[in-house]
Structures are given as C-alpha cells and as structure tokens.
Amino acid sequence: MLTKELSREVEEIRRRFGIVGRREELAKMLIAARGRKHILLEGPVGVGKTFLARALAEYLCRDFIRVDGDERLDENKLLGYWDPPIVLKMGYVEEAFVPGPLTRAALSGSILFINELNRLPESAQNALLPAMDEGIIQIPHLGTLRAKEGFLIIATQNPEEDIGVYRLSEALRDRFVLIKLGYPSREEEIEIVKAQVPDVEERIAEISVDIVRKTREHPVIVRGCSVRSSIDLARITSLMDGGDEKWYTSALMTLPQRIETGDSSIDKESLVKELVRSVLGGYRGDFPVQRDLQRSR
Structure with a gap:
C-alpha cells in the first residue's frame, strides 16, 4: 500500500516525463533509492528501463553517468587509470589519476547507470562490490576514496539474452534489489x-x-x-x-x-x-x- 506522499511523487514523475503506466515500478524505484539500495531493472529490450532510470535521476536532482556493458570495459576502465606522461613527470599525484565512470559517480554522489550489467566481465563486476557495500573505492598509489551521499547504481539486464553475457555472481546479485518490467498493456x-x-x-x-x-x-x-x-x-x-x-x-x-x-x-x-x-x-x-x-x- 503506497503512502499518499509516495503516490503523489509517482504521479509527478509520470507527468513531468510523460511516462505511460509504470506506477508500481516507479514506486519501487523511489523506495529503493530512498533506502539507499542499488537497483537492478530486469526486462526485455525496449520497455523503457533506461528512460525510467534517467527520469528518476533527474527527479532526484542527481547527475546520470551511463556506461554500456561491454567485455572491453574491464576493472581499470571502470575505476580509472594513471596517465603515464603525468606520472613520469610528477609521480603518482592526484592530478595524474583519470577517474573512470564508477569513481566519478561515487565521488560526485551521482547515479551510475550500467546498461546490460551481465555483459560486464567478471573483473569489472567484482570492482563494483566495495563501492556498493561500503561506499569505498581502493585505488593503488592513491588510497581509499569514499562515495559521496547520493551515490547509487542502477543496472539493467535482459533476461532473454544469453549470447555474449557473463553470469552475475551471487555476491553481486545480493547487493541489488530486483525490479522487473514487462511489456505494457x-x-x-x-x-x-x-x-x-x-x-x-x-x-x-x-x-x-x-x-x-x-x-x-x-x-x-x-x-x-x-x-x-x-x-x-x-x-x-x-x-x-x-x-x-x-x-x-x-x-x-x-x-x-x-x-x-x-x-x-x-x-x-x-x-x-x-x-x-x-x-x-x-x-x-x-x-x-x-x-x-x-x-x-
């Protein structure tokens, strides 16, 4: 049973972004975000998973950083890397580190949207765990970075997809709340x-x-x-x-x-x-x- 305030917010999001239906899904997403729980949206292609995630981010006034699941997006690209010329000149100083999307989202308190999470290789999936658990990111030579308030991961997966995907580990699945989206009426x-x-x-x-x-x-x-x-x-x-x-x-x-x-x-x-x-x-x-x-x- 939704509270009056939650129902009002859902209707406001639907009105502001022209969303048809999806009252229940939006309510669940709002509850999860307010509860600081990372969200896994599961549903077939083209049912509006990305649109709902972007609408929620804008409604909550958070920046939206998107990455697409790809086997080439390894742990280093997700976390960030050291710029070789600057390191040679100045050493491992903060200015030499180029943050990846996970680090940028965490440090700015943004929403990191991962499209097709199950296309990320295992190393990249594992890199998400400390940030999701404790809000920390360990960068060699730089130290421990802490996520800013508001940091959240929203990921998607297509349950029908079975080609070119990696199985999500139990540890990773355990850190998401699952919200399923079917086709509209x-x-x-x-x-x-x-x-x-x-x-x-x-x-x-x-x-x-x-x-x-x-x-x-x-x-x-x-x-x-x-x-x-x-x-x-x-x-x-x-x-x-x-x-x-x-x-x-x-x-x-x-x-x-x-x-x-x-x-x-x-x-x-x-x-x-x-x-x-x-x-x-x-x-x-x-x-x-x-x-x-x-x-x-």
Whole structure:
C-alpha cells in the first residue's frame, strides 16, 4: 500500500516525463533509492528501463553517468587509470589519476547507470562490490576514496539474452534489489505510440501495436518485437500512402530483423506477412484461415 506522499511523487514523475503506466515500478524505484539500495531493472529490450532510470535521476536532482556493458570495459576502465606522461613527470599525484565512470559517480554522489550489467566481465563486476557495500573505492598509489551521499547504481539486464553475457555472481546479485518490467498493456502501448509519433492516426497506432504484439505471442517466435518496434512501424506507415500494401512494406522494413525464431529454416519475411494479414483481417472483420507453418518457410 503506497503512502499518499509516495503516490503523489509517482504521479509527478509520470507527468513531468510523460511516462505511460509504470506506477508500481516507479514506486519501487523511489523506495529503493530512498533506502539507499542499488537497483537492478530486469526486462526485455525496449520497455523503457533506461528512460525510467534517467527520469528518476533527474527527479532526484542527481547527475546520470551511463556506461554500456561491454567485455572491453574491464576493472581499470571502470575505476580509472594513471596517465603515464603525468606520472613520469610528477609521480603518482592526484592530478595524474583519470577517474573512470564508477569513481566519478561515487565521488560526485551521482547515479551510475550500467546498461546490460551481465555483459560486464567478471573483473569489472567484482570492482563494483566495495563501492556498493561500503561506499569505498581502493585505488593503488592513491588510497581509499569514499562515495559521496547520493551515490547509487542502477543496472539493467535482459533476461532473454544469453549470447555474449557473463553470469552475475551471487555476491553481486545480493547487493541489488530486483525490479522487473514487462511489456505494457495494449492500451498503454497504443498511448505510448501516440505520444511518440505526432499526429498519428488512431487506427495506425492500433494496428501497429497489434501487429507487434502478435510477434510476442506466436509459438515459433522465441523473441518478439519491442515497444520501439510499434513506434517505428507506426511512424513509417504514417509516411506512406496506399491500402493494405503499405502495411506489408512498412512491417518488412521494421520487424524481420528484430524477431528471433526457434527454427533457422523459417522465413521471417513470410512469417511477418502472415502476422500482418491476420491483424488486417481482424480489422476488416474477416476470419482468415491460419496457414500451416510450412507455408511460411
């Protein structure tokens, strides 16, 4: 049960940043931030994890320092490094140290946003632990640095991702509170499309959302399209003339490369055409016969 004050703050964030839905998620994020707990946002691509994190940072008047998970972002790059020419000239003085994003966020009391945390190599993940635990960072030759009040880590991970990722250690997972984000409801997704595509026709917004949502439901599609796909489909279709044909054209431009199937032999373009045909048939009141999957291969 949310307090009146917390509910008021959630509505203020939604109003200020144009956020559709997400009342429960925002409330949890506010509670975690006020409780000085680091936040792990888990959800599929394109559900607004980065947007929510940035909105929270701005609402709390904290700087937002972003890094993207990458195997090249090792411990030294995350913490910082010594500038060789200055070290040779002046030694290991403070001026010779170039702070990395973790150190900069800690010393300034900022929010460090780590996109796709599970793409960080193990050494970088381990470097987060002392800062998350005690608010301290150990830099050889420089000593112990202490985080300023307000320092917080918000990280994301895509639960469906399994290629090019590292398993999060139990120690690291234990230092986050987990907040899960799913896809918005159909009505919310239509509202998001209308907000992102100026002057879009209601019917175009509805059909775009329905086509994209079909990709998340189809039994042979392992990973469907994101909310961003609904926005892109509506935007591109709005720029086209013609009847049904424009939907096939715009869908083939925006969707095949964004879906993953459980069978590499499936023709994604044929599959997308079938989904478009099914949705358009429903809007006309038709009841198209479902073709056998083999017809789409």
